[in-house]
Amino acid sequence: MARIDLDLAHSYKPNPAQDSDYALLPLKMTFEDGGAYALLGPSGCGKTTMLNIMSGLLVPSQGSVHFDGCDRTRATPQERNIAQVFQFPVIYDTMTVAQNLAFPLKNRKVPDAVVRQRVGQIAEMLEMSHQLDQRAAGLSADQKQKISLGRGLVRPDVSAVLFDEPLTVIDPHLKWQLRRKLKQIHHELKLTLIYVTHDQVEALTFADQVVVMTRGKVVQMGTPDALFERPAHTFVGHFIGSPGMNLLEARAAGGALHIGALSVPAPRALPEGALRLGIRPEYLVLTEPGRDGALPGSVRQVQDIGTYFLVTLDVAGQTLKARLSPEAERPAVGAAVGLQVLGSHTCFYKNEELVA
Ligand SMILES: Nc1ncnc2c1ncn2[C@@H]1O[C@H](COP(=O)(O)OP(=O)(O)OP(=O)(O)O)[C@@H](O)[C@H]1O
Numbered sequence: 141m142a143r144i145d146l147d148l149a150h151s152y153k154p155n156p157a158q159d160s161d162y163a164l165l166p167l168k169m170t171f172e173d174g175g176a177y178a179l180l181g182p183s184g185c186g187k188t189t190m191l192n193i194m195s196g197l198l199v200p201s202q203g204s205v206h207f208d209g210c211d212r213t214r215a216t217p218q219e220r221n222i223a224q225v226f227q228f229p230v231i232y233d234t235m236t237v238a239q240n241l242a243f244p245l246k247n248r249k250v251p252d253a254v255v256r257q258r259v260g261q262i263a264e265m266l267e268m269s270h271q272l273d274q275r276a277a278g279l280s281a282d283q284k285q286k287i288s289l290g291r292g293l294v295r296p297d298v299s300a301v302l303f304d305e306p307l308t309v310i311d312p313h314l315k316w317q318l319r320r321k322l323k324q325i326h327h328e329l330k331l332t333l334i335y336v337t338h339d340q341v342e343a344l345t346f347a348d349q350v351v352v353m354t355r356g357k358v359v360q361m362g363t364p365d366a367l368f369e370r371p372a373h374t375f376v377g378h379f380i381g382s383p384g385m386n387l388l389e390a391r392a393a394g395g396a397l398h399i400g401a402l403s404v405p406a407p408r409a410l411p412e413g414a415l416r417l418g419i420r421p422e423y424l425v426l427t428e429p430g431r432d433g434a435l436p437g438s439v440r441q442v443q444d445i446g447t448y449f450l451v452t453l454d455v456a457g458q459t460l461k462a463r464l465s466p467e468a469e470r471p472a473v474g475a476a477v478g479l480q481v482l483g484s485h486t487c488f489y490k491n492e493e494l495v496a
Pocket residue numbers: 152163181182183184185186187188189190338
């Protein structure tokens with residue numbers, strides 16, 4: 141296993157002149173030895189580019205890649221000792237499950253006894269022990285992809301295992317189980333795992349550290365809890381959560397905070413001028429209209445989502461969402477309400493970056 145340091149940028153164009161010419165804008169980051177990471181962001185944000193640069197399939201147009209302090213920018217995937225799992229199964233149909241799992245070890249001339257032990261361990265973790273002697277050809281797409289996952293995890297000496305949307309072909313129920321399984325496997329095997337996905341649930345269940353990307357830029361690297369509680373960028377606030385963070389236009393001036401019709405003393409030190417106030421739907425509190433410190437709003441829609449009610453509100457020409465527990469009193473559509481937007485969970489943003 142290895143610590144991976146990236147200090148680079150990448151453009152697929154020969155003479156990049158502006159930010160939009162870059163698939164990856166200049167970035168500097170470290171993946172610690174033995175960590176479980178997810179690269180999360182919408183399609184086209186640069187996840188696969190970053191993964192390919194780490195694996196050695198792509199040389200960055202600027203900067204360097206270091207493995208354990210050694211410059212590996214131009215080293216091949218084999219030289220870097222990287223295992224990769226792709227979206228679709230990469231296995232040998234004519235081999236049995238056991239032979240497929242053993243292949244990466246046999247290739248490296250690992251002794252037979254060690255191969256048997258490791259294949260047994262991985263098969264057990266993936267609940268495939270009973271299928272070891274079956275030919276891969278007869279298995280479903282789900283089962284084949286499980287073999288691919290196993291082949292990625294089977295070598296204990298790899299620098300890192302890179303997963304590129306590995307659960308895409310997996311049936312939703314099994315997907316849910318495998319996500320948890322991978323997390324458990326990480327704890328047991330202590331490999332460095334880097335997992336690319338555009339699915340926040342997948343990223344947040346699997347990873348200890350999530351790298352959120354948009355338009356070629358890494359906007360935050362943090363624990364799932366940090367991404368939820370203190371998004372460093374409005375994109376993270378909006379992208380993580382269901383629904384994402386509410387963002388309200390506000391203004392700070394002379395120690396006061398103005399939000400629509402409401403003016404209150406600034407709850408903490410805020411930079412002067414235009415700001416955006418971020419509050420998650422989970423933390424937005426509905427009160428009586430006219431209550432001190434509450435924003436006046438009206439209820440536009442109430443949806444029963446099963447485990448909670450989602451309330452859509454109009455506030456000074458802006459739309460906010462609140463998540464209410466099923467036990468909470470359900471407001472009527474059209475009702476006037478007060479909205480408590482200030483509290484310990486409130487975040488403030490200037491030019492999209494968290495400032496308070
Ligand atoms: N081989 C290439 N040549 C030119 N441009 C490319 C190439 N590969 C990717 N790009 C561009 O680089 C940007 C980042 O693409 P990348 O595939 O890294 O994003 P991604 O986040 O992995 O997206 P997806 O989830 O759709 O795979 C996109 O604008 C894409 O069009």
